[in-house]
Amino acid sequence: MNAVTIAVIVVAVFLASCMQASIGFGMGMLAAPVVALVAPALLPGLLIASATVVTLMVVVRERASLDLRGTGWALAGRVPGTVAGALLLVWLPARGLSLLLAAVVLGGVAVAATGWRPAPLRRNLATAGAASGLLGTATSIGGPPMALVYSGAANAHVRSNMSAFFLVGSLMSLGALAVTGSLSGDILQAFVALVPAVMLGFVASRFINRFLDRNRLRAVSIIVSALGATALIGQQIFF
Template sequence: MTGAEYAVIAGIIFLAACLQASSGFGMGMLAAPVIAIIDPALLPATLILLALLVTVMVTVTERQSLDLRGTGWALAGRLPGSIVGAWLVAVSSKEGLAWVVVAVVLTGLVLAGRGWAPRPRRVNLIAAGAASGIMGTATSIGGPPMALVWQGHEGPRLRGTMSAFFMVGSTISMTMLWLAGAVTPQMLVLALWMVPAVVAGYAASRYVNRFLNPRRLKALALGASALGSVLLILQLLLAA
């Protein structure tokens, strides 16, 4: 990659880490389409590793507000979902995964826009965890299912619960990808280079939280995700 491409990735990772730390999700929805434009081979492991770092920091910060019972039921679905997601990575082409990224982001946007809000009951939590495992492992975008089922939580409880789930879930996903042979040295090196951008994004979120109310934050996440998806679709069509 060129220096300009590294700079673009660092910039989007900074914004995505800030969004993730502020809302509890959104890093994959914002960053994955842009990274897929530059080099689809970097997904999903690079972004999952960086998201893992964000979730660890937020979980520690918001540890007093966790919904441990709900997190446990969601994780019960995450493991089998992650196995399926790793299989999809192993058998799919890079271009195919890029289209999956588009489909996942657009589906999340449509559901969020329609205001669908399933109750956080045991069955729904397990199903959402499984869907998150499949999507998160295959595309690095596992946030939409959990955001739908936990959208009734607010502030620290939402950030802490989502982050605790994704901290464990991302670890499971990385293990499955590693066993499937889908983690390359290039992914690990890029993730290491992007650590400062992640830390800076987390630090910025502590200030952003004071000015962005939930409505504005949701609008920012959906708008950025939609723009990234449109750019990725254009890139895929031009390359066809």
């Protein structure tokens, strides 16, 4: 990779880590379209591994707001979803994966824009967990399903419980990717090199939250994600 590509990935991961630490999701929605444009071979492993680091830090920071019972139901659904996502990643060609990734981002944007908020009941949590596992393992974008069921909760509750879910879920996904041979040495090297950017994004989230409230940050993330997904689709169609 040249210097420009590296710089683009570093900035994308930094901003995505900041958003993940601020609103409880967003690593994949913001960074995945960008990384897919410049270094698609690093997906989805790079962003799943990076999300593991930032979610661990958020869980520690927001541990007082954890609700392990609700997270447990979501994780129960995550298991079969993770297996399905790993198999889908093996079967899909690179072009198909890029288009699926873009479609997932645009779908998440559309749902977020409608304001639909399902109640965080056991059935909904398990269903969202399964969808998140499938999408997160295959494309690194597992946030939208879980964000829907937690969208009406307080900020700290959302961040802590979604981060706990994604911490365990990301470890599941990394294990599934390793078993299917989708976690290469290049991905691991890139992840290690990007850990400082992830940590800086986490630190920056503390300061950004003082000036940019959750709703505004969410609106920015939706716009940026939509633009990234649209650019990715354009690349696959015209180039």
